[in-house]
Amino acid sequence: xxxxxxxxxxxxxxxxxxxxxxxxxxxxxxxxxxxxxxxxxxxxxxxxxxxxxxxxxxxxxxxxxxxxxxxxxxxxxxxxxxxxxxxxxxxxxxxxx
Amino acid sequence: xxxxxxxxxxxxxxxxxxxxxxxxxxxxxxxxxxxxxxxxxxxxxxxxxxxxxxxxxxxxxxxxxxxxxxxxxxxxxxxxxxxxxxxxxxxxxxxxxxxxxxxxxxxxxxxxxxxxxxxxxxxxxxxxxxxxxxxxxxxxxxxxxxxxxxxxxxxxxxxxxxxxxxxxxxxxxxxxxxxxxxxxxxxxxxxxxxxxxxxxxxxxxxxxxxxxxxxxxxxxxxxxxxxxxxxxxxxxxxxxxxxxxxxxxxxxxxxxxxxxxxxxxxxxxxxxxxxxxxxxxxxxxxxxxxxxxxxxxxxxxxxxxxxxxxxxxxxxxxxxxxxxxxxxxxxxxxxxxxxxxxxxxxxxxxxxxxxxxxxxxxxxxxxxxxxxxxxxxxxxxxxxxxxxxxxxxxxxxxxxxxxxxxxxxxxxxxxxxxxxxxxxxxxxxxxxxxxxxxxxxxxxxxxxxxxxxxxxxxxxxxxxxxxxxxxxxxxxxxxxxxxxxxxxxxxxxxxxxxxxxxxxxxxxxxxxxxxxxxxxxxxxxxxxxxxxxxxxxxxxxxxxxxxxxxxxxxxxxxxxxxxxxxxxxxxxxxxxxxxxxxxxxxxxxxxxxxxxxxxxxxxxxxxxxxxxxxxxxxxxxxxxxx
Numbered sequence: 001x002x003x004x005x006x007x008x009x010x011x012x013x014x015x016x017x018x019x020x021x022x023x024x025x026x027x028x029x030x031x032x033x034x035x036x037x038x039x040x041x042x043x044x045x046x047x048x049x050x051x052x053x054x055x056x057x058x059x060x061x062x063x064x065x066x067x068x069x070x071x072x073x074x075x076x077x078x079x080x081x082x083x084x085x086x087x088x089x090x091x092x093x094x095x096x097x
Numbered sequence: 098x099x100x101x102x103x104x105x106x107x108x109x110x111x112x113x114x115x116x117x118x119x120x121x122x123x124x125x126x127x128x129x130x131x132x133x134x135x136x137x138x139x140x141x142x143x144x145x146x147x148x149x150x151x152x153x154x155x156x157x158x159x160x161x162x163x164x165x166x167x168x169x170x171x172x173x174x175x176x177x178x179x180x181x182x183x184x185x186x187x188x189x190x191x192x193x194x195x196x197x198x199x200x201x202x203x204x205x206x207x208x209x210x211x212x213x214x215x216x217x218x219x220x221x222x223x224x225x226x227x228x229x230x231x232x233x234x235x236x237x238x239x240x241x242x243x244x245x246x247x248x249x250x251x252x253x254x255x256x257x258x259x260x261x262x263x264x265x266x267x268x269x270x271x272x273x274x275x276x277x278x279x280x281x282x283x284x285x286x287x288x289x290x291x292x293x294x295x296x297x298x299x300x301x302x303x304x305x306x307x308x309x310x311x312x313x314x315x316x317x318x319x320x321x322x323x324x325x326x327x328x329x330x331x332x333x334x335x336x337x338x339x340x341x342x343x344x345x346x347x348x349x350x351x352x353x354x355x356x357x358x359x360x361x362x363x364x365x366x367x368x369x370x371x372x373x374x375x376x377x378x379x380x381x382x383x384x385x386x387x388x389x390x391x392x393x394x395x396x397x398x399x400x401x402x403x404x405x406x407x408x409x410x411x412x413x414x415x416x417x418x419x420x421x422x423x424x425x426x427x428x429x430x431x432x433x434x435x436x437x438x439x440x441x442x443x444x445x446x447x448x449x450x451x452x453x454x455x456x457x458x459x460x461x462x463x464x465x466x467x468x469x470x471x472x473x474x475x476x477x478x479x480x481x482x483x484x485x486x487x488x489x490x491x492x493x494x495x496x497x498x499x500x501x502x503x504x505x506x507x508x509x510x511x512x513x514x515x516x517x518x519x520x521x522x523x524x525x526x527x528x529x530x531x532x533x534x535x536x537x538x539x540x541x542x543x544x545x546x547x548x549x550x551x552x553x554x555x556x557x558x559x560x561x562x563x564x565x566x567x568x569x570x571x572x573x574x575x576x577x578x579x580x581x582x583x584x585x586x587x588x589x590x591x592x593x594x595x596x597x598x599x600x601x602x603x604x605x606x607x608x609x610x611x612x613x614x615x616x617x618x619x620x621x622x623x624x625x626x627x628x629x630x631x632x633x634x635x636x637x638x639x640x641x642x643x644x645x646x647x648x649x650x651x652x653x654x655x656x657x658x659x660x661x662x663x664x665x666x667x668x669x670x671x672x673x674x675x676x677x678x679x680x681x682x683x684x685x686x687x688x689x690x691x692x693x694x695x696x697x698x699x700x701x702x703x704x705x706x707x708x709x710x711x712x713x714x715x716x717x718x719x720x721x722x723x
Contacts, residue, residue, distance in 0.1 A: 026300055028423060028495045029487070029572015037492060038398045038424045040215060041502055047356055048396060053503055055359075055394045057550055062361045064552035065100035065279045072256075073319060079272070080318040089317070091268045 122450045125314075126291050126375055128240040132186060132301060136649040139185045142235045142286050142522055144646070145436035148372040151606045152526035152647045156654035157705060158609030162623045162633045166707030168184035169656060173199065177671055178642050178663020180520060180602065181235030181286055183700060184249075184292040185648040186263070189453050191238070191249055192700055193286075195663065196224060196231035198253045202266060206710055208702070213266030215251075215259075223255040223277045226553065227284075228302045229665035229681070230672075232642070233287030234368070234520070235292060238263065239314045245269075248314060252283035258296050260314065270317030274298070278507040279303050279552040281385050288371040290380060290410045293320060295371060297382070301364035301430065302681070304388040304556035307402070309367060311413060314634045321413040322481035325365025325384040325401050327351045332401055333414045341467035344401060344492055345419050362550050363395065364388030369432030370522055374449065377466055379407045379416060381437070381451050385430035390514075391545040391558030393503040398423040403431040405453055407468055417468030419491060422457045426501040427482060427543065428514035428559075428681075429457035434603070436525045436532065440586055442471055452585045454523060454534050456516025459486055459493070462585040474588045476517040476536055477579065479567050482510060501559070506544040513541035513563045514682060515665060521603030522644040524612065526626055531591060533612040533626065535600025536579035539686050561682025566597065574689045580604070580614060592629030598690060599666050603644035604627065605656075613656060615641025617666055618693035621658050621701070637701055640667065640694040653708050660691070661698030671696055 031037040045051040075093045082096045083089045090096050108463065132138045136154045143150050157165065173179065177195035189212065190203040197219050202212040224231055231254065239260075241247035247263040256275025261268060274296055275281030280303030288295040293311040299629050301307065302594045307325035307716025312318065321335035332351045339345045352360055365384040373380040387399040403422040422429045436452045451465040458480035462471045473486035482499040486492070501507045511517075521535040542562040550556050578596035583589075586666035600616035605613045612626040617640040623633040640662030647656045663671045669684035670691045677685025702709075710716050 009629060024498050026495065027497060027501060029490070029492055031490075031492075033346075034344045035350050035423075036398060036418070037355070038396065040396065041497075041500065043392060044502060046396065047359065048394060053393045053547065055547065055549065057358065057362070059358070061550055061552050062358050065281070065304075065361065068279045068281070069308075070275040072276060076272045076317070076319060079270070080313075081315050083270060084316055084318075089268065091271055 107350050109475060118526065124242065125240055129289065130375070131197040132240065136654070137185070138187070139646045139648050140238050141184065141288070141371065142181055142467050143370060143434070146249055146373040148316050148370060148522070148643065149432060149436055149527065150522055150604065151631065153608045154647060154649060154654050155607070155609045156609065156649070157607065157656065159611060159625050162609070164705045165623070165633055165635070165656065165703045167635070168702045168704040168707050168709035169201065170699060170701045171208065172699040173201070173661070174197070175199070175661070175698045176538065176550065177231040177661065177698065178667055179659040179661030179698045180232045180643050180664055182522070182644050182646040182659060183631050183657060184236050184243065186238050186239055188650065193233055193236050193251060194698060195233055196254045198233050198251065200236065200249065200251055200261065201420060208710065214263055215266045217259070219253055220277065223282060226277050226280050226282055226300065226303060227254060228299065228583060230663040230668050233284055237289045239285040239289045239294070245315045250287045250288055250314070252285055254282050254284065256281050256283050257284065258287060258294065258312065259552065260294070260317065272312060272317050274310060275300070280554070284524060285368040286370070289314065290373050292330065293410065295380070297367035299366050299368040301388050302386050302555055302557055303363065304362035304550050305366055306361055306363055307366035307384055309382070309413065322414040323408070323415070324378060325367070325404070326355065326360035326363040333408065335414050339413050339417050339468065341469060342417065342419070342491070345417070345468065350398070350400040354400045355569050359395050362388055362398060362556065367432050369520055370434040372435040372437050374437060374465060377449070378410050378488055380410050381405065381435040381465060382409055383431040383433060383434045383453065386428045389548070389556045389558040390426060390428050391503065391547065392426040392501055393545060394547065394558060395534040399425065400505040403429065405431070405435070407465060414713050419463060419470065421459065421461060422493065425508060427510060429455065429516055431455055432459070433518055433520065433523050436523065437465060440526055440530055442586060450585065452525070452532055454513070454518040456518060457459055457483070457691050458512045458517040459483065460534070460585070469629070472585055472588055476534070477538065477566070478512050480517065484578055486637060496703060501543045501545060503545050503547070506542060508542045509540055510543055511540040511566055512537065513539040513686070514561055515539050515563065519601060519665070521601055524604045524606040526606040528608065529626065530584060530586065531626065532583045532585060533606050534581050534583055535603050535614055536581055537577065537599040538569050538579050538595070539563050539577055540566045541600070543683060555680065560677060560678050562684065563682040563686035563688070572710070574686065580624070582626065594629050597693070598687065601642045601664060601666055605645040605646060605647065613645040615643065615645065615658050615660065616701060617641065617662060617690060619660065619662070635703065637697065639697040640690070642667065653704050655704045657700060657702045659698070659700050662694050662696060664672070666690070
């Protein structure tokens with residue numbers, strides 16, 4: 001009885017160990033270089049491009065944030081320059097000479 | 098020769114200009130410092146540059162706190178969540194609100210009289226790209242220099258940073274710091290250092306690449322901007338970055354730890370609290386979560402999201418950066434409060450420290466001069482994604498069992514995405530060397546899914562189920578919070594208490610041996626800061642997600658708190674959501690909150706025996722002569 005339990009326990013341990021392996025052994029401590037410690041989980045790709053997890057980012061979409069920030073900065077610069085010149089803050093840049 | 102001379106003269110003129118600028122800047126700093134030392138003022142959300150939320154005032158103390166009574170109140174007229182705390186400067190209180198981000202100036206001699214109000218007209222579409230209710234965390238104050246008036250500086254959800262004349266409420270300047278069309282919003286309290294107004298960014302749940310920007314308070318001109326991800330020049334990483342701790346990583350990692358151009362939509366926004374040390378000229382804050390939440394879509398350490406920064410205030414350049422949660426898998430956005438202290442470490446060395454209770458369930462203490470990691474302890478022993486933080490390497494030793502990934506539903510992960518600590522502004526009592534921390538006690542199940550990035554649309558990629566942590570009541574979805582007193586040197590908790598809901602807003606400590614905090618179910622509570630004993634509480638009209646403050650006016654100490662349930666924990670209540678996975682998982686966890694409180698924003702002020710300006714019955718009366 002005890003022996004059977006031990007066998008069952010041992011088998012469970014093996015299953016658990018395999019399960020843990022599948023679950024991924026990434027613990028964040030195996031670094032390739034300082035600050036570079038990520039590793040893919042078992043069964044998952046090192047690179048997602050071309051894999052079933054490829055997010056297929058559209059470069060045009062990815063560029064939109066910076067385009068927006070650059071446009072804001074340009075408008076802000078006009079407002080601030082006008083403010084320094086006239087002492088008046090004009091929000092609508094089309095009204096700035 | 099003439100040309101050369103001209104250059105020399107120009108250089109001389111620049112030097113003079115620089116000296117004048119520097120003198121003026123240090124004047125602004127000195128004036129803010131001077132103001133912050135007075136018990137009569139609360140000039141920034143954390144009271145002073147150290148962000149200690151601590152008042153040396155002893156008028157209200159453990160002996161008499163039971164006599165605390167309502168003194169006066171103020172309705173903001175808005176229903177959504179009210180985070181942060183008001184400012185008090187020279188007898189005027191400045192109150193901020195949730196969207197549409199109104200600002201009120203109240204005369205503390207007659208707080209029923211609104212001195213001025215600023216009510217911006219914003220594009221209502223801003224509401225649809227707000228992550229988690231329509232909150233705002235507060236205001237900043239710049240003291241003026243004789244030529245430029247004192248300013249109140251505020252953020253708007255639609256991405257604008259606005260400077261108001263503190264005396265009149267008129268707009269002085271207004272700059273665009275984000276565009277809601279691409280998901281960029283603002284919810285943070287701005288921060289003033291010298292003649293700079295610093296502001297972060299919001300929108301990581303829409304893939305917004307985080308940045309921090311400094312504007313000249315006098316002109317509205319942008320002085321510098323640094324990002325959380327991307328090339329070193331963008332991130333503000335120079336030659337001596339992480340010189341004291343090269344193992345944290347140094348160059349090229351803002352792009353090198355991402356696949357392709359994913360860093361351009363990689364998050365790392367910062368919408369939490371800043372702290373500043375005038376002696377080192379470094380300011381400190383945390384960058385938030387990488388985007389999307391689905392970790393499988395973004396291989397790599399995803400630097401420099403989730404990072405505690407020490408940056409030069411004049412240039413934005415980083416002296417150090419310590420990434421707490423490399424390759425985040427749980428939305429443990431690292432934007433939480435940074436509290437500065439001077440303490441003696443275990444080796445007996447006096448050090449300048451910063452302490453940061455992080456979303457990931459670890460409370461970190463660093464040497465704020467060089468980024469050395471001093472301690473990293475669990476906020477609760479139920480934190481399970483990490484076994485420990487290796488103080489030598491700075492690396493969290495993860496437990497793979499609680500990792501997340503595509504095609505897998507992670508279960509019983511503690512803390513939840515809300516973290517064991519979120520945006521609450523906590524406090525530190527330097528006389529006791531204790532940090533008082535409001536804690537979430539919430540765990541979760543997590544299942545990722547794939548989605549495309551479209552600028553201006555939500556970019557999360559995970560479904561969440563949240564519920565009370567192991568010490569809570571999972572049958573009834575109660576026991577979702579704690580309050581704790583922590584010693585960062587010994588790593589010990591002096592006391593801790595459970596709460597029905599998260600202690601979301603943070604704490605305020607006083608030399609009266611008291612710690613105050615608000616609760617989501619609408620109480621302001623005062624505990625003995627030595628023992629945790631509950632000494633006093635008061636039921637407010639609505640739940641609290643902001644932090645208390647205190648000020649003295651005409652010899653009387655007042656305690657003030659904003660109420661108005663909402664924020665991430667209240668998102669189900671304020672938008673009447675039922676699906677437990679809605680609100681990024683908050684709806685399920687807080688499904689019982691509506692049985693304890695309802696919406697309604699305002700400010701409640703207390704004093705001993707309710708003493709207030711209207712004790713003199715003539716105050717505030719209509720006077721035909723006046």
